[in-house]
Amino acid sequence: MSELDETIKEFLVESLENLEQLDRELLALESDPTKIETINTIFRIVHTVKGTCGFFDFRKLEKVSHVGENLLDSLRSQKIAVTEVIITTLLRLSDTLRELLANIEESGCEGDGDYSELVGLLTSLNEQKITLTSEAISINSKSEGSVDESSVVLLKTQVSEEGQDDELQRMFYAAQSEWQNASSLEAPGAAAVPESSQIGAAENQAPSTVADGSESPKVSESKKSELSESSLRVDVNLLDKLMNLVGELVLARNQILQFTKSQNDGEFASTSQRLNLITSELQEGVMRTRMQPISTVWNKLPRIVRDIAHSCGKKVVLEMQGKETELDKTIIEAIKDPLTHVIRNSVDHGIESPEKRLAAGKGAEGVLVMRAFHEGGQVVIEISDDGAGLNTERIRAKALEKGLITSDKAASMGEAEVNRLIFLPGFSTAEQITNISGRGVGMDVVRSNIERIGGAVDVASNPGKGAKFTIKIPLTLAIIPALIVTTNNNRYAIPQVNLLELVRIEGAQLKQSIERIQGSDFYRLRGKILPLVYLDEQLGLSAANSTKSGGGILNLVVVRADNHQFGLVVDAIHDTEEIVVKPLGRLLKGISAFAGATIMGDGQVALILDIVGMARKAQIAKKEAAAKHEESRSNDEGKTSERKKMFVFELGTNKRAAVPLDQVYRLEEFPVQALESAGDHIVVQYRDGILPLVDLRGIYGEPPEISEGSLRAFVHLSGDRFVGFVVERILDIVEQCVNVERPYPKQGLVGSAVIQDKVTDLLDLSAILQLAELSPKHSFDAREAR
Amino acid sequence: MPKALIIDDSSTVRSIISKMLTSWGIASIQACNGQEALQKLSTECDIQLALVDWNMPIMNGLEFVKQVRQESSFKEMRIIMVTTETEMHQVVSALEAGVDEYIMKPFTEEIFKEKLNMVGVIG
Numbered sequence: 001m002s003e004l005d006e007t008i009k010e011f012l013v014e015s016l017e018n019l020e021q022l023d024r025e026l027l028a029l030e031s032d033p034t035k036i037e038t039i040n041t042i043f044r045i046v047h048t049v050k051g052t053c054g055f056f057d058f059r060k061l062e063k064v065s066h067v068g069e070n071l072l073d074s075l076r077s078q079k080i081a082v083t084e085v086i087i088t089t090l091l092r093l094s095d096t097l098r099e100l101l102a103n104i105e106e107s108g109c110e111g112d113g114d115y116s117e118l119v120g121l122l123t124s125l126n127e128q129k130i131t132l133t134s135e136a137i138s139i140n141s142k143s144e145g146s147v148d149e150s151s152v153v154l155l156k157t158q159v160s161e162e163g164q165d166d167e168l169q170r171m172f173y174a175a176q177s178e179w180q181n182a183s184s185l186e187a188p189g190a191a192a193v194p195e196s197s198q199i200g201a202a203e204n205q206a207p208s209t210v211a212d213g214s215e216s217p218k219v220s221e222s223k224k225s226e227l228s229e230s231s232l233r234v235d236v237n238l239l240d241k242l243m244n245l246v247g248e249l250v251l252a253r254n255q256i257l258q259f260t261k262s263q264n265d266g267e268f269a270s271t272s273q274r275l276n277l278i279t280s281e282l283q284e285g286v287m288r289t290r291m292q293p294i295s296t297v298w299n300k301l302p303r304i305v306r307d308i309a310h311s312c313g314k315k316v317v318l319e320m321q322g323k324e325t326e327l328d329k330t331i332i333e334a335i336k337d338p339l340t341h342v343i344r345n346s347v348d349h350g351i352e353s354p355e356k357r358l359a360a361g362k363g364a365e366g367v368l369v370m371r372a373f374h375e376g377g378q379v380v381i382e383i384s385d386d387g388a389g390l391n392t393e394r395i396r397a398k399a400l401e402k403g404l405i406t407s408d409k410a411a412s413m414g415e416a417e418v419n420r421l422i423f424l425p426g427f428s429t430a431e432q433i434t435n436i437s438g439r440g441v442g443m444d445v446v447r448s449n450i451e452r453i454g455g456a457v458d459v460a461s462n463p464g465k466g467a468k469f470t471i472k473i474p475l476t477l478a479i480i481p482a483l484i485v486t487t488n489n490n491r492y493a494i495p496q497v498n499l500l501e502l503v504r505i506e507g508a509q510l511k512q513s514i515e516r517i518q519g520s521d522f523y524r525l526r527g528k529i530l531p532l533v534y535l536d537e538q539l540g541l542s543a544a545n546s547t548k549s550g551g552g553i554l555n556l557v558v559v560r561a562d563n564h565q566f567g568l569v570v571d572a573i574h575d576t577e578e579i580v581v582k583p584l585g586r587l588l589k590g591i592s593a594f595a596g597a598t599i600m601g602d603g604q605v606a607l608i609l610d611i612v613g614m615a616r617k618a619q620i621a622k623k624e625a626a627a628k629h630e631e632s633r634s635n636d637e638g639k640t641s642e643r644k645k646m647f648v649f650e651l652g653t654n655k656r657a658a659v660p661l662d663q664v665y666r667l668e669e670f671p672v673q674a675l676e677s678a679g680d681h682i683v684v685q686y687r688d689g690i691l692p693l694v695d696l697r698g699i700y701g702e703p704p705e706i707s708e709g710s711l712r713a714f715v716h717l718s719g720d721r722f723v724g725f726v727v728e729r730i731l732d733i734v735e736q737c738v739n740v741e742r743p744y745p746k747q748g749l750v751g752s753a754v755i756q757d758k759v760t761d762l763l764d765l766s767a768i769l770q771l772a773e774l775s776p777k778h779s780f781d782a783r784e785a786r
Numbered sequence: 787m788p789k790a791l792i793i794d795d796s797s798t799v800r801s802i803i804s805k806m807l808t809s810w811g812i813a814s815i816q817a818c819n820g821q822e823a824l825q826k827l828s829t830e831c832d833i834q835l836a837l838v839d840w841n842m843p844i845m846n847g848l849e850f851v852k853q854v855r856q857e858s859s860f861k862e863m864r865i866i867m868v869t870t871e872t873e874m875h876q877v878v879s880a881l882e883a884g885v886d887e888y889i890m891k892p893f894t895e896e897i898f899k900e901k902l903n904m905v906g907v908i909g
């Protein structure tokens with residue numbers, strides 16, 4: 001019995017491998033339905049499953065693979081043509097076979113699934129023995145006695161207009177059944193002749209023209225058999241065990257190296273140096289055995305892309321570059337889901353429907369490109385589509401609506417920054433999650449999954465042209481660089497990927513820079529508010545909310561988790577080291593603060609901090625929001641924030657306007673008599689040069705006639721030339737926060753703002769110069785004037 | 787001790803056959819298509835029996851039989867074609883090409899033993 005078990009295991013491994021190839025070949029067949037080599041390969045795969053499962057008592061497996069084989073046999077002998085329906089059904093067959101194999105793997109038997117519908121479908125597809133060749137059509141249309149003339153004409157015109165296989169087939173079925181109905185009523189004898197002769201001919205021809213001997217050698221397969229000579233299967237558990245042992249060895253090596261430093265024995269030193277080198281090489285070698293090409297995950301994607309594209313009526317071509325890029329097995333496992341989700345998202349939301357694409361001047365088929373490559377000890381995976389890109393304004397509005405950002409923030413954020421909001425928890429909503437991208441997962445889960453393995457994800461969008469997701473992940477999880485810190489005399493490791501910077505605050509600075517808002521401490525780092533998390537408190541080593549500023553020194557490790565930054569307060573900061581990550585024992589596993597453990601050079605254990613988990617536990621997001629709320633309130637009261645110096649003037653009765661003071665070079669007053677006209681412009685002699693004047697009062701209509709007195713103006717440096725702007729009256733220079741609003745669009749205006757409690761228009765000087773045709777090339781050289 | 791060559795693209799089928807043969811004291815080597823089988827035959831000299839699958843990539847069973855029967859050095863080698871019902875209607879062409887016997891998958895140990903008996907490999 002156990003011998004049979006071994007054979008069943010072999011059967012499962014072989015069949016599952018074959019099924020992976022089956023999916024690929026089916027997709028290849030879809031893109032080139034006439035390629036006989038592909039059909040032969042597909043036939044052989046199903047044939048092999050069917051032929052082999054007979055040795056065991058797998059009845060269901062045998063039944064479905066048997067009807068599948070029959071259908072494929074008809075395709076192979078060209079009795080019937082490949083259609084989309086057939087491809088889809090064969091893909092279902094592939095899924096079903098996989099499901100049955102999985103059941104066997106799990107429980108030893110096939111389970112109680114009912115596959116009669118699929119069996120029926122495969123059988124009925126096979127029984128439609130119709131050739132979709134031009135020959136068949138001509139036979140039908142020639143048999144005038146039995147075919148309704150109009151339906152043949154209809155068929156022909158449809159064929160020439162549509163030219164598409166599906167449409168053609170549908171029309172053909174329609175015409176065929178019409179023809180059969182008509183013939184059975186009118187001339188049954190005549191109708192039977194062409195039909196039977198057609199099928200008969202196909203059957204007679206089949207064995208001679210498409211016998212097995214017609215198979216041609218395939219490059220990929222001959223490669224595969226060569227490969228099997230030089231490689232062998234190894235149990236993954238064994239590799240894991242080896243990796244663990246190498247980890248132990250690395251730690252022992254580190255201890256010996258440390259010990260060597262304290263010895264004066266030259267021979268011992270050189271031996272341990274040798275041990276060092278060999279260990280490093282061994283470590284690298286074992287790590288390489290765990291590497292797998294990224295194609296192990298990617299191979300499943302064409303099928304996924306096809307299914308999604310089908311279900312939402314889109315056409316998508318998937319291109320893959322860098323399939324051979326290698327990654328650690330554990331990482332391959334970890335990126336499977338996030339990658340699939342990004343792909344789903346791109347097909348579902350990124351790529352437009354064929355109609356929309358054609359309307360936008362693109363090809364009907366969307367292109368999805370996956371690229372993987374190594375860069376600086378990391379693996380970069382890019383997923384780019386040529387779809388519509390992200391709708392930045394909608395994201396902005398939605399984030400605002402969901403309260404993920406404040407309205408101030410929303411206005412000040414750049415496009416790239418807004419686009420990244422899709423990674424925020426709570427951004428994806430139930431209504432937006434279609435059954436495709438959905439499954440209850442948003443992009444925030446993609447990000448946290450990627451960050452959990454020390455990676456990062458980013459998005460870039462080009463409106464109308466497409467979007468690109470970039471995922472960066474470490475090559476391995478087994479050995480990582482980390483910063484060692486201590487708190488309460490215990491050592492902890494902080495993974496390098498989470499680190500931003502180290503800050504040491506001392507003495508008087510300490511009191512000034514720590515703020516307490518709603519019961520939590522914050523540190524103002526370069527004007528930005530940073531929540532503080534006390535490590536000892538988080539780990540339950542000291543009471544919460546005790547005042548910590550007593551020691552006089554605060555060591556801050558600024559870390560990043562999700563979209564947030566926070567300052568982790570520790571007792572002391574040490575070196576950065578390469579550490580071997582060991583999984584946590586069962587006791588510590590449930591604690592969100594730790595990601596694992598490592599053994600230091602002196603043999604002591606240090607726990608690795610899970611910064612993402614810690615941020616969640618400390619409710620960093622909530623604290624940050626509270627602080628920002630507080631801050632924006634105080635902003636409204638005019639206490640802090642970015643203030644701007646504005647130059648305010650009047651351009652007529654109740655027409656207040658302003659420009660930033662840094663755009664004003666000088667204030668001047670010119671007597672009317674000094675004005676001259678040059679071409680279309682009024683100019684004035686100014687510092688040994690000619691200064692063109694623009695009357696800003698003209699923005700609101702005709703400027704008043706200049707007859708006597710003097711003109712007030714400010715001189716502005718445009719490029720490297722001077723221009724004078726004439727105003728009615730200079731009012732003030734004020735310093736305050738300026739919130740720009742755009743109540744109405746007007747040329748020459750940035751918008752308006754409330755300055756000194758009065759509505760004031762903010763001028764766009766460069767736009768005004770363009771209107772007046774006084775862009776830099778028109779005005780005189782400032783260098784001459786100086 | 788007799789020696790056999792098992793030619794099949796399915797590793798599962800190869801090991802099923804190989805295990806049965808071993809239990810009857812027959813040693814075996816394996817090839818996963820006709821071409822590989824021809825290569826194996828050119829280096830191994832004492833193969834008395836070939837068990838050939840029909841449908842294989844690169845070179846199928848029928849082609850293998852045709853080629854091997856052209857060489858006089860393998861005249862004595864017994865060939866059993868291992869088929870499935872899909873190929874049954876073509877068995878005649880296999881017999882014409884020089885196959886001694888055929889057996890249909892799936893088969894039991896008894897049937898297999900009987901076929902070996904018929905070609906005179908075990909008695």
Ligand SMILES: [Mg+2]
Nearest residue numbers: 795839841842
């Ligand atoms: Mg086979």
